[in-house]
Amino acid sequence: MLVLQRLSGFGNAVYCTHNQYIRMTTLYIVLAIIALFVLWAIFAFNGFVSRVNRTKEAWADIDVQLKRRYDLIPNLIETVKGYAAHESAAFENVTKARSAAMGATDPAAKADAENMLSGTLKTLFAVSEAYPDLKANQNFLQLQKELGDTEDKIQAARRFYNTNVQDLNTAVESFPGNVIASSFGFKQMELFQLSDADAAAREPVKVGF
DSSP: OOOEEEEEETTEEEEEEHHHHHHHHHHHHHHHHHHHHHHHHHHHHHHHHHHHHHHHHHHHHHHHHHHHHHHHHHHHHHHHHTTOTTOHHHHHHHHHHHHHHHHOOSHHHHHHHHHHHHHHHHHHHHHHTTOHHHHTOHHHHHHHHHHHHHHHHHHHHHHHHHHHHHHHHHHHHSTTHHHHHHHHTOOOOOOOOOOSOOHHHHSOOOOOO
């Protein structure tokens, strides 16, 4: 027995067999699924783009603060030299560490270089302990304050960057987002791991007479 289904379109009645009706319904369902998949893929792709851009922006903020730190260090060295010119080894170590940090590019290398730089700065600030006049010098105190403020901003920028990196890395690893990530070349990014901020630079010098 032939079963007819009535389909209406633009005021005209169209009749088809039951099998044709099933095929058309199936086709609509498949097309709807494909459309949903395409929309999801676009949404997932844009999500990865947004995460990557946020991470790059966060890294740029770190870079700004690190450059501010690099700019302060030569002035700090010159100030200390005025009171302890013979401490040439300490000055040379800080200068080398600064150059290495400025030349590092990827987060892992940058973190290692920055940790090394912090270590040499601790040595430089330790030198000041032997020179009461230097510890009381207003220029030295101001530089120390600015370095401490910069350290705080570096740590805040680092936390923001690492939060964005973790969000991106989780999305890259998680299913089904990892399908889009692998298809379009989105990859995990490195965390920026620093040791604790330089305590010598963060704490005011205790001036003694």
